[in-house]
Amino acid sequence: MTTRALLSAKDTAAALERLAATAKGELLLCLPHLSPTAPLITSDLRDGGLETWGDLLALLSRRGIDLRLLIADTDPLLSPDRHRAAWSHASGFADVVQGEAQLVCATHGQRATGLRARSLRRRLAPALAALRAEDPARLTPVQRALLSTGPIPRPADISQSFAVADGLGAVIGGPDLGTDGPAGLALAVEDADFCGALRGQFADTWADAHSSGAPSLAARIAPVACPARPQSREDLRLLRTLSRPQRGLGPRPFADDIEATLSRLLGSARRRVLIRTAAFRHDGLAQALAEAATPSGPDVTLLLPPATTGTWDDARASALQATNLHLLQSAFGDRLTIHADPTACERATLCLFDDVTLLGSATLTRRACRWNTEAMVLARDPDLTQALHAYVSAALTGGKTLETATPRYSRSWLPDDLF
Template sequence: MQQNPPPELRRGDFQVLITAEQAWPAFERAVLNARSEITASFRLFDFANRLLSPEALETGETWADLIADALQRGVRVRLVVSDFDPVMAAPLHAAAQDTLKQAQEIAAGLAPDQAARLSVSAVLHPARAGLLPRLAFSPFVMRKLRKLPQRLRPAAASRQGVPQLYPVSQHQKVAVIDREVLYIGGLDLNRRRYDTQEHDQPAHETWADVQLMLRGPEAEEAASHLERFQDEIALRKQPPDGKHIRRTLSAPRRAGFWALSPRTVLKEIEEDHLEAFKQARQLIYLETQYLRSSVIARGLADAARRNPDLSLILILPALPEEVAFDESRGLDARYGMALQAEALQEISAAFGARACIASPVQRRMAAREAPSVLAGSPMIYLHSKVLLTDQDFAMVGSANLNGRSMRWDTEAALRITQQDRIRTLWHALTRHWWQEELPAEALDPARAAAWWQNEIRRNKLRRPEARRGLLVPHDPDRMSELRQPLPGATEDIV
């Protein structure tokens, strides 16, 4: 069931969309209102995804029907989805190929002139691992290849001598309608991403995320980015500085015999975070799927040491998705957990009692103890990527606070400096987590962290159904036995 954004979230053509329950219907209506063009880039996009809004349901049942309707109305549609390493990320590679097949089916049901308006491509980032890391990883890659089900096994892979490695992806989630309306944030379009604002479904189906929709010059800038980014990461064009749309871009190394990593071209999102930390006077607020970057952790810690009046509210998932729900014990997950533990230790030491670090859970008792349980309740999986400092600066986009998002993957985020938009964002975020209107103390940047900390600690002691809101203290030592440091390995890989 869809829930429209409340009227106060629509002020000034700026909507804050919390979870797919709000975001997808708004996106559907924007597509319905398109007059000439839709340009988009997502990590995952499933045309079989069910429609939610009553208006869109008049075109059919799925996004394939909605896009076919747009094409029949004369709208040009250009979509880029990420392709992935066919061995190391075989299920994601298969998802990209499924998207291409769905697009072909849409085109086959249209008149030739209508089908010609549709362009869907699965783009593999041009960066490749050098020969040295390929040789080093080849036994692991070949073992993984042999374990793949036949339906996921790439036809040519078994004939290769030393397998190729494709370590970088297009991670952005952004769409522009008629170069006037921008839809941007952390939310892809597939069934796994659907969740309600109450998160009243099984833990493994929860997905807390934030998306924005707005009108203004930001849309034109985002459209230009979508038109250029493939040339920029292939070094065919020099990227301009982003004013409203801030990016991470990387490119292949010119001489990369020894290198696993690409060459970072732009790290605007990282730079904006570090500058925001320096400028913050009272409060830094963060929501992130991962906090694994030593650069980000050091920036936060330095800001805390410089300013004794600065506090922090940090919202993280209780555990990585693959550990909590899939019981993965893979080396990448274990290394990521080790990096996050180091980052949280540095941040906590610097902020001390001024840091409120929390994780979301459902307000019900879990049936049994499991990795997906925290404080006796099923966890809510957090995927959003939000930065807000004081009432002066905010950023919402696709980038996590890990080295991969800061330096490698293609990412896009919206820089927000208008105070009315920042207030709208702040109130929407607080309403989501607390499920109620909060007192002035809980919203004041000078006092919010202390108020949140007090209530979140009380939530740990309350029965789940009696808790205030959805947050409990984050447990940094949860499943610490899984952590695996990898001395000498780049942190940017996870």
């Protein structure tokens, strides 16, 4: 087993490029923001005439590598810029890959129905009106379809971000994986058990995308053969959230490893807890951490964005998070420090509990822990945890303490599940 922390965007990009370039039989990519025009930084690849990720994947497809690329789509009305970027990236890769390379641009298959879904559609009506006013040439196929069908609430996302090669090596992180963001943070893993389990997660996600009608932008979609699935070990575990579409507002949970493991670790930490995430709105997890605030309990450090943005109702989401933070402040007092981290929204969620590291895509929200498609790695490695704690602590030097807002619940018909 080899697990290595990637502490910068440059380190992460180089690890991803090496992983892809050295794949011998299979390369599975689930990287929401990977662009075909993203420049390569590895000198050996550039010396060989490859300049971009589009060039690299085109070469791999010509070599006959079993290449599968899943680009996660987003809500075309609430996140139109990210939706168009996903389709632009998918189309760019489709233009260059050859042979039997397979490519899909997919959303989570859940389409909300029922009374609450109708309320959500009313919330989306202004966004649909703005879409109608745009130049039709700028619209994606999904957006053009919405002009005739009307808004379709999609309360779950595919947020996981990883690459796995030959079932033996992987890189896993958060939304910034595969981009040139300001500061990357990911883990490179070489372990057959973990990578086999991660390959199984990709196979499930790929099958769900196919069954929900995601179009093929390259070769015809075929299942990922997965006759045997290794189980990751206790000291290096894959944690995942996976759900399946059903009638009603939210999907049916199928795997909820992340929520259960987080709840247990939050309640059992004894020395220190450090969490950097885009949101902490899960009241059950906040309560589990508050119950650990005994005299022998841990010191707690939270790194959160300064403001809540991009939710169905930002005011409601901010109030939910403020309630959790006030609960923790009451429980821990001066043993709790909350820092403002403007980059937390675009980076992997990192949780450090004593000698345990969790890193991956899931934020501390009910949606991420129950509805979305998420993947995280749990490593019981004191040296790794210490190195990551030192890295984050060094970055906090001179940083600002986040002033938490007073909880004020705005009137809202939106259910708590959406946050």
